Amino acid sequence: MIDPADYALWNSGVPRPYLKALSSDDLLAESDGVRVRDSGGRWYLDGRSGLWNVTLGYGNTRVKEAIKQQVDKLPFANSYGYGRPAQVTVDCAEALVGHLPEGINHVRFASNGAQAVEMALQLSRFLRLRAGQPERMAVFAMWDGFHGQGPGAGMVTGVPYLHHQTGPMLPEVHHAPGPFSHGATPGVSDMERLIREFGPERVTAVIVEPVVGEGGHILSPEYLGSLGRFCREHDIHLIFDEVVTGMGRVGDFTRAGQLPDVTPDIITLGKGITSGYVPMSAVAIHDRLYEQLHERTTGDTALSVGSTNDGHAVAAAAALAVIGALTEDGVLENVRRREADLLAALGKLQAQHPELTGFRCLGLFCGLELGEPGGPSWSPGKVNKLRMALEARGVLSSSLRVVPNLMLMPPLVITEDDVAEIAGALDGALTDVKSGRLPESGFAKAMG
Ligand SMILES: Cc1ncc(COP(=O)(O)O)c(C=O)c1O
Structure with missing residues (x-):
């Protein structure tokens, strides 16, 4: 003791x-x-x-066995930069995109939810810089939204005490009341209103959880559909943080998959992706962003994000087993x-x-x-x-x-x-x- x-x-x-x-x-x-x-x-x-x-x-026997077998076969391979990813990691990405909304066909694995969120924000800003739009850096998120902790994820999280506890965090982050907030304007999307007032041409991305974890507020299909149209109209990247809602929690692989009127540009996944047996997260992106990523980069200027254990072989084996359980069990x-x-x-x-x-x-x-x-x-x-x-x-x-x-x-x-x-x-x-x-x-x- x-x-x-x-x-x-x-x-x-x-x-x-x-x-x-x-x-x-x-x-x-x-x-x-x-x-x-x-x-x-x-x-x-x-x-x-x-x-x-x-x-x-x-x-879960499926997940446990997959982990054990992968540890025996190949416990690690490098998915970062010019490394050679494990076969199982590539297979896992292929299997996953088969269950994501149409057009979202590219996945980068990461190690936790906050990292996936920060990667999504970095990707969004990176594309703006490559497009010669350095003035387009602002990110809008929702008060009471949760996206993890850390200098970027903690800043988009709509909980004020997180923004000040360790000094300067990610700059140019703004928050809007959600439709459920006490200060919300009835019948109006405060997110759209505040972005209009701010200047949509200066906004690179909006990040929301389709079901807000702090309280389980379900953003309605109408609210999200309208936000999706607004973002497309103004060329703003719409990020759905599905770290909680993804991988079965809402009865489907993603909440986005239940909403025919809106397709986000980026979806972040985490938590249940491996049923928590080993750490993993993912950033899934739409073809249109993936094309831009390559159009605007050369070997020297490629977006460099990631860390050692991203796409870890054992985690990928676990995630493949989770996908199997969701689809077959x-x-x-x-x-x-x-x-x-x-x-x-x-x-x-x-x-x-x-x-x-x-x-x-x-x-x-x-x-x-x-x-x-x-x-x-x-x-x-x-x-x-x-x-x-x-x-x-x-x-x-x-x-x-x-x-x-x-x-x-x-x-x-x-x-x-x-x-x-x-x-x-x-x-x-x-x-x-x-x-x-x-x-x-x-x-x-x-x-x-
Ligand atoms: C919606 C959402 N996004 C991101 C995160 C951060 O995930 P992690 O704790 O794995 O960094 C969380 C964590 O609770 C979350 O609820």
Whole structure:
């Protein structure tokens, strides 16, 4: 047993008391299907899929075997620059584009979501410079949107505290309220309005999550269709960040694939691309950008982005296996069925607990709003208490630091019984919070 005060693990994003309160018993030690066990011996149904990435649960044989075989065969090959990529990496890209919207036929793999987002932004700006448009550098993103952390990804993420915590970040980034934001103009796209006011000829790209992770706000097909037309009209690159929505979460390979009226120029993927078994992400681009990339570059001036492990052979083998699972093992159909179960269960819960003031699900991407009936929303701290009460009842979920919502992001392979178990635990946890019956652990208290 390690004294928590002495953990060597440096876990950013939380104050020290949290780590101190985390006893060795709280650490996760084992998994089985959609469940994880902590070192103290308690099993949990993982209603947040790790960090929204373990989409096939922890025991997918297809993915595990593919990883083992690739480690034996060829654990690494260099996909960067003039290296020779592994056969499996090339095969993975071919298989992936077969499930992306028409015209999006080129994939570059990266290692995490933030890197994919930064690569997409770099590609957009690079094409402007090559086209002799150095004045066209501005990027627009959405308040409350999440695109990762780091000097570029953290800057497009619409969470102000991230923009100032480490000094200067990526310049020329602007944010607009989303249609769900409190400050949104009714009946108007603030994104389009603000870009018009700013000058569309100075904007290189707009980046949005088609379902905004902080709260699970589903951007409507009409909103995104209009944004797509606006971007085409003004030659602005439209980037769909599908790090969460992609790879099955919404019941298809991408949200873009469900929207016939809009095709983005760039799609970023991550998280579920390998079901979280090994790190990987991807930047998929439309033919029209790919052509420009080559028209305007020579060997000396090619866009240089990437890092050592991009397109890693083991990750590519895992991603190929995930694609196999989504297409051949009925996972996408399961998402659609369980979405219906979850919506029905949440409807019933809402009738008993008016504090559940709203909920949104697209596939197995669910945001739950909480508040006093007819009164204010719960604070993030109170939502956190609900999360801990739910955890004490054996179900893991996510609460958000900025938006006071509880997120249910279960693995895409959950069963009807699993949904009933989540709903039963949530019923009990809502009652616990109302009656002030909260978990006793130091960990739960430090979270509050
Ligand atoms: C929509 C979205 N984009 C990008 C990222 C960043 O991904 P990563 O944490 O792998 O860098 C996240 C992470 O949660 C995300 O939700």
